Amino acid sequence: MMTDVWMHPALVFLIGGLLVPLMPAYAKRGMMLFLPAAALAVLFSLPNDTYWVYRVLGYELILGRIDALSRVFAYIFVLISFIAFLFALKVEDDLQHTAAFAYAGGALGVTFAGDFFSLYIFWEIMAVASTFLILARRTERSQAAAYRYILVHLLGGLFLLAGIILYAHDTGGVAIQKLTLSGPGSWLIFIGIALNAAIPPLHPWLQDAYPEATPTGSVFLSAFTTKSAVYVMARIFPGTELLIWLGAFMTIFPVFYAEIENDIRRVLSYSLMNQVGFMMCGIGIGTQLAINGAVSHAFCHILYKALLFMAAGSVLHVTGKIKCTEIGGLYKTMPLTCLFCLVGAASISAFPLFNGFVSKSMIISAAGHEHIPIAWLMLQFASAGVIAHAGIKVPFFTFFGHDSGIRAKEPPVNMLIAMGIAAFLCVFLGVFPQPLYSILPYPVDYVPYTGAHVVGQLQLLMFGMFAFALMIRSGYYPPEVRAINLDVDWFYRIGGRIFQGAADRGLNGLNGIADQLLNRKLTGSVCRFARQAPANLVLFFVPAVRAVSGISKDESGKVRARILAAFETGSVPIGLSAAAATLLVVILFFFT
Amino acid sequence: MKKEIKIFDNPKNVKRLLWGFYLSLAVLIAADFFVHKHAEFPWAGRHQFFAAFGFVSCVLVITIAKILRFFVKRREDYYDD
Numbered sequence: 001m002m003t004d005v006w007m008h009p010a011l012v013f014l015i016g017g018l019l020v021p022l023m024p025a026y027a028k029r030g031m032m033l034f035l036p037a038a039a040l041a042v043l044f045s046l047p048n049d050t051y052w053v054y055r056v057l058g059y060e061l062i063l064g065r066i067d068a069l070s071r072v073f074a075y076i077f078v079l080i081s082f083i084a085f086l087f088a089l090k091v092e093d094d095l096q097h098t099a100a101f102a103y104a105g106g107a108l109g110v111t112f113a114g115d116f117f118s119l120y121i122f123w124e125i126m127a128v129a130s131t132f133l134i135l136a137r138r139t140e141r142s143q144a145a146a147y148r149y150i151l152v153h154l155l156g157g158l159f160l161l162a163g164i165i166l167y168a169h170d171t172g173g174v175a176i177q178k179l180t181l182s183g184p185g186s187w188l189i190f191i192g193i194a195l196n197a198a199i200p201p202l203h204p205w206l207q208d209a210y211p212e213a214t215p216t217g218s219v220f221l222s223a224f225t226t227k228s229a230v231y232v233m234a235r236i237f238p239g240t241e242l243l244i245w246l247g248a249f250m251t252i253f254p255v256f257y258a259e260i261e262n263d264i265r266r267v268l269s270y271s272l273m274n275q276v277g278f279m280m281c282g283i284g285i286g287t288q289l290a291i292n293g294a295v296s297h298a299f300c301h302i303l304y305k306a307l308l309f310m311a312a313g314s315v316l317h318v319t320g321k322i323k324c325t326e327i328g329g330l331y332k333t334m335p336l337t338c339l340f341c342l343v344g345a346a347s348i349s350a351f352p353l354f355n356g357f358v359s360k361s362m363i364i365s366a367a368g369h370e371h372i373p374i375a376w377l378m379l380q381f382a383s384a385g386v387i388a389h390a391g392i393k394v395p396f397f398t399f400f401g402h403d404s405g406i407r408a409k410e411p412p413v414n415m416l417i418a419m420g421i422a423a424f425l426c427v428f429l430g431v432f433p434q435p436l437y438s439i440l441p442y443p444v445d446y447v448p449y450t451g452a453h454v455v456g457q458l459q460l461l462m463f464g465m466f467a468f469a470l471m472i473r474s475g476y477y478p479p480e481v482r483a484i485n486l487d488v489d490w491f492y493r494i495g496g497r498i499f500q501g502a503a504d505r506g507l508n509g510l511n512g513i514a515d516q517l518l519n520r521k522l523t524g525s526v527c528r529f530a531r532q533a534p535a536n537l538v539l540f541f542v543p544a545v546r547a548v549s550g551i552s553k554d555e556s557g558k559v560r561a562r563i564l565a566a567f568e569t570g571s572v573p574i575g576l577s578a579a580a581a582t583l584l585v586v587i588l589f590f591f592t
Numbered sequence: 593m594k595k596e597i598k599i600f601d602n603p604k605n606v607k608r609l610l611w612g613f614y615l616s617l618a619v620l621i622a623a624d625f626f627v628h629k630h631a632e633f634p635w636a637g638r639h640q641f642f643a644a645f646g647f648v649s650c651v652l653v654i655t656i657a658k659i660l661r662f663f664v665k666r667r668e669d670y671y672d673d
Binding site (some may be wrong): 256333368369373385389455457458464468476481482484487493 | 596597598600610613616621623626627628629630632636640641642643644645649650652654657658661663665666668670
């Protein structure tokens with residue numbers, strides 16, 4: 001065990017990110033590219049081992065568990081940070097840069113955490129930092145979405161924390177290890193991770209928030225939260241059968257939504273969920289092939305999903321629009337962005353020679369090898385669904401389709417280079433998967449390029465496209481319309497409103513009644529009583545005094561008025577007020 | 593003035609693209625007879641299984657999406673106050 005080596009890769013981002021706002025513009029840009037490179041250098045310099053172990057309050061905290069599994073995720077997190085910061089290089093908003101560094105640092109911290117406590121701390125850093133990438137859009141809609149986003153993630157974090165506490169209580173330690181779903185502790189941890197992985201029905205925060213983030217922010221968002229949850233799930237719950245079915249369902253369910261969604265970034269968010277479904281299914285199958293498949297698919301997915309979000313972000317950056325109904329025909333003036341988007345679309349659809357093919361195939365083959373025909377069919381069905389929404393719909397409605405008349409220029413060159421690097425890697429790993437296969441957690445004995453596999457996959461995709469083309473031309477395809485679609489976030493968005501309304505009417509009503517009765521009526525009458533009691537007491541004796549002294553009725557009326565006036569103004573003859581006060585004391589004495 | 597690419601404004605080019613596409617479909621149908629299959633499930637080893645599966649799946653996806661839209665579609669300002 002080594003504790004005195006260099007710097008933790010997460011700290012490179014967390015501390016470096018804090019320095020960024022303090023720097024002049026040019027140094028700032030240099031720093032944004034230097035930090036990911038520095039983190040990568042640190043990562044290369046650390047052989048697989050356990051680093052930074054501390055004993056705190058009787059628990060062993062491990063900040064640096066570097067093994068094959070965590071290393072793959074760290075590589076892709078650092079790599080995508082470099083690409084995303086290059087893409088965001090000219091954004092003049094320090095809030096976004098610092099938040100993105102904290103977010104990426106949190107993801108690295110989660111990846112290397114060897115115990116649940118440090119996992120939880122980095123997990124929450126990610127939740128808070130990522131919220132700022134949504135807030136930074138600075139629209140009313142994004143503020144509201146960010147608010148819902150952080151509430152949902154804090155809730156998920158509480159599930160995780162409750163699970164961790166139960167786990168620590170049951171086992172006496174906090175070391176992260178493989179768990180099975182038995183007992184409340186493991187279930188709560190599972191739910192906490194599942195929420196970040198967007199497993200239905202815990203998914204709608206993703207489609208709610210990601211499309212509201214800044215054009216560059218959504219690139220970071222697409223990479224870290226769900227994929228660090230994939231990593232943690234692969235670490236803790238591999239081979240959990242429930243994940244096979246949740247994952248398979250998760251690949252299919254969002255496909256339909258993606259088909260009818262108008263906002264391109266929301267289409268991409270549904271498709272993100274669909275892709276994470278493949279990974280979850282692979283983790284659930286749990287064999288070496290399946291885990292390798294899930295991990296490599298996470299790696300490839302981060303590249304092409306970031307590429308697609310960058311293409312959509314570029315369109316949003318230069319046109320200010322990103323809805324199917326508002327854009328179209330952009331290939332005419334944005335051919336490079338269009339080309340990069342097509343590479344991303346081909347990769348996510350798993351066309352041979354693109355990286356999605358070499359990773360997703362492993363998961364589907366694993367389902368075949370383990371003879372799980374239903375899961376195999378569901379994954380193939382979802383693959384055909386991907387070509388329909390992400391493979392064709394996204395590029396078609398953005399860059400082709402009806403001509404919107406918008407003649408926007410290509411985005412700035414740094415954005416083009418960032419997309420170019422991601423697109424190159426998508427193709428490179430699709431053609432030469434060996435570098436990727438060599439860093440997977442288990443030895444790879446898998447050949448994606450066999451005749452049958454290539455032809456089968458091409459048939460699936462091309463005949464899916466054929467169906468799409470026929471449906472578009474015949475008008476059967478659902479038209480683009482300005483509308484939103486309800487998802488399960490309805491329950492907390494409208495449910496929350498109903499609850500708020502009920503609380504408003506119920507509790508504020510109660511408040512109102514209490515105010516009426518106690519504040520206004522009771523206090524008033526006590527005051528009135530206190531003020532008028534001496535006068536009334538004296539007046540009570542007026543008839544008796546009249547009877548004794550023989551004053552006429554008219555006179556007695558005047559006397560009453562005089563007494564009242566005297567008490568109002570406090571000019572009562574001493575004897576009278578003293579008598580009244582004494583009487584009052586006597587009465588109070590008897591009543592208390 | 594920035595130059596524009598307009599290749600798909602010409603219907604002839606769209607037609608060419610579509611014919612190229614149809615041709616590749618035919619090639620794929622033909623190629624399926626020549627590859628050595630090693631399918632995990634008997635039905636997946638049948639000729640043209642993936643072509644039929646891809647086509648039917650896509651039609652199903654769109655059809656179910658249309659039905660889903662009927663239930664979940666709302667005005668854009670549905671959640672706004």
